Amino acid sequence: MAEPAILARGVRKTYGRGPAAVQVLRGVDMRVEPGEFVAVLGPSGSGKSTLLNMLGLMDRPDEGELSLCGRPAAGLGDDARAFFRNEKMGFVFQFDSLLPEFTILENVLMPARITRAQGLTAEPLAKAVAHATSLLDSLGLGALGRRFPAQTSGGERQRAAIARALVNSPALILADEPTGNLDRENGERVFADFKRLTREQGAAVILVTHDEPAAKAADRTLRMDDGVLR
Numbered sequence: 001m002a003e004p005a006i007l008a009r010g011v012r013k014t015y016g017r018g019p020a021a022v023q024v025l026r027g028v029d030m031r032v033e034p035g036e037f038v039a040v041l042g043p044s045g046s047g048k049s050t051l052l053n054m055l056g057l058m059d060r061p062d063e064g065e066l067s068l069c070g071r072p073a074a075g076l077g078d079d080a081r082a083f084f085r086n087e088k089m090g091f092v093f094q095f096d097s098l099l100p101e102f103t104i105l106e107n108v109l110m111p112a113r114i115t116r117a118q119g120l121t122a123e124p125l126a127k128a129v130a131h132a133t134s135l136l137d138s139l140g141l142g143a144l145g146r147r148f149p150a151q152t153s154g155g156e157r158q159r160a161a162i163a164r165a166l167v168n169s170p171a172l173i174l175a176d177e178p179t180g181n182l183d184r185e186n187g188e189r190v191f192a193d194f195k196r197l198t199r200e201q202g203a204a205v206i207l208v209t210h211d212e213p214a215a216k217a218a219d220r221t222l223r224m225d226d227g228v229l230r
């Protein structure tokens, strides 16, 4: 059987220390299989983004175990984390994260360029350009590839960030409120793209959202509550 995309046991994270300490994650257990689309709901401040930062190897838990695609995270150094992230993961951050000095198409291509610069694939960049272009089309951004982020709307930037997360066909997609700025039609396009990736490529998707109806697109819903997932 394939390794779980995510396996977390007893993950804890506290910010600050002494009387100011905030225990955000109090023992998170989680198992997500390849091809699963999981929504995470929970009130503001409950630790959803903190959890995604751990799963995305951007921060380390204080305690607990975490394996991604069968690889124990604790054994990965900083470089290995960065390579793993770029090759295997797609991120959509809660707040705008496009690079302002690059066009929309260049932003979407960035992970593909990095993978090639690292020698991790022999696939020509032209193939990635074709993929990026088709992703932009599928998200309704076909005409905007040559614009700079400042020349687009917030929802368009959010969709471009989603295209960027998908360009390397990641095994694991971590999306923090990816449809927060989108109308229903565009939100549904995004969910359809996520679903297609789980079906066609066996990707695992973790979607953080406040939107209960949106969470219905997922196979399974988890709730962040009091520092644990239920």
Ligand SMILES: Nc1ncnc2c1ncn2[C@@H]1O[C@H](COP(=O)(O)OP(=O)(O)OP(=O)(O)O)[C@@H](O)[C@H]1O
Residues within 6 Å of the ligand: 015, 016, 022, 024, 042, 043, 044, 045, 046, 047, 048, 049, 050, 051, 094
């Ligand atoms: N670097 C930090 N230092 C101290 N406290 C932090 C830090 N980052 C987050 N927190 C606190 O940890 C808690 C969880 O934050 P987190 O961003 O994970 O919440 P969230 O569930 O994503 O909320 P939202 O739905 O508003 O995005 C909050 O109380 C927040 O104030």
Ligand SMILES: [Mg+2]
Residues within 6 Å of the ligand: 048, 049, 050, 094, 176
């Ligand atoms: Mg958050």
